[in-house]
Amino acid sequence: GAVVSQHPSRVICKSGTSVKIECRSLDFQATTMFWYRQFPKKSLMLMATSNEGSKATYEQGVEKDKFLINHASLTLSTLTVTSAHPEDSSFYICSARGTALGERGTDTQYFGPGTRLTVL
Amino acid sequence: DAKTTQPTSMDCAEGRAANLPCNHSTISGNEYVYWYRQIHSQGPQYIIHGLKNNETNEMASLIITEDRKSSTLILPHATLRDTAVYYCIVRATGGANSKLTFGKGITLSVRP
Numbered sequence: 001g002a003v004v005s006q007h008p009s010r011v012i013c014k015s016g017t018s019v020k021i022e023c024r025s026l027d028f029q030a031t032t033m034f035w036y037r038q039f040p041k042k043s044l045m046l047m048a049t050s051n052e053g054s055k056a057t058y059e060q061g062v063e064k065d066k067f068l069i070n071h072a073s074l075t076l077s078t079l080t081v082t083s084a085h086p087e088d089s090s091f092y093i094c095s096a097r098g099t100a101l102g103e104r105g106t107d108t109q110y111f112g113p114g115t116r117l118t119v120l
Numbered sequence: 121d122a123k124t125t126q127p128t129s130m131d132c133a134e135g136r137a138a139n140l141p142c143n144h145s146t147i148s149g150n151e152y153v154y155w156y157r158q159i160h161s162q163g164p165q166y167i168i169h170g171l172k173n174n175e176t177n178e179m180a181s182l183i184i185t186e187d188r189k190s191s192t193l194i195l196p197h198a199t200l201r202d203t204a205v206y207y208c209i210v211r212a213t214g215g216a217n218s219k220l221t222f223g224k225g226i227t228l229s230v231r232p
Contacts, residue, residue: 044158046222113162114162
């Protein structure tokens with residue numbers, strides 16, 4: 001399958017600071033990228049969907065001004081958690097999907113390894 | 121809301137086949153069945169997907185009933201490393217914003 005990377009794998013920051021997480025598709029062009037959040041012992045929750053060169057579409061209840069998403073190229077999307085607070089501590093996972101992958105007529109969504117954010 | 125229902129958990133012995141069921145009785149004609157798994161503290165890993173025919177790859181087999189209302193993921197020879205949460209998800213094709221919505225999944229525990 002295709003490879004999606006995330007950086008950093010874990011980050012610890014102070015309350016009030018901003019944190020940027022990068023997501024890269026390494027061997028395919030990701031026309032669409034997704035950002036998920038996962039709290040302990042819970043399932044993944046979709047935060048937003050972004051198409052290359054367009055503004056992200058946020059899920060209900062997700063603050064777009066707090067979680068800034070940029071998808072400026074076909075291989076890179078970034079999520080910036082602005083003015084982070086302890087309640088933003090979570091496991092953030094990106095996912096990428098590209099039309100070039102051609103999995104029998106569908107385009108499979110691949111996931112990165114995740115970023116563990118801890119806000120003190 | 122997730123459109124699939126799965127048992128909460130199951131276990132199997134190492135080396136035996138693990139059969140993970142999934143119900144998706146409201147699946148639409150253009151929706152595929154996808155299976156992912158998530159090992160603790162990692163991102164989900166794609167396993168397999170199908171529309172109506174049975175599918176097999178190097179990881180698993182997917183058996184979809186003729187009416188498409190349920191499916192079974194089969195891991196033919198489970199190992200300890202297959203212990204994970206397995207998610208069965210239905211997803212429509214087409215549309216830039218077609219997306220995967222995760223339910224609670226089924227926790228598979230492979231015992232020695």
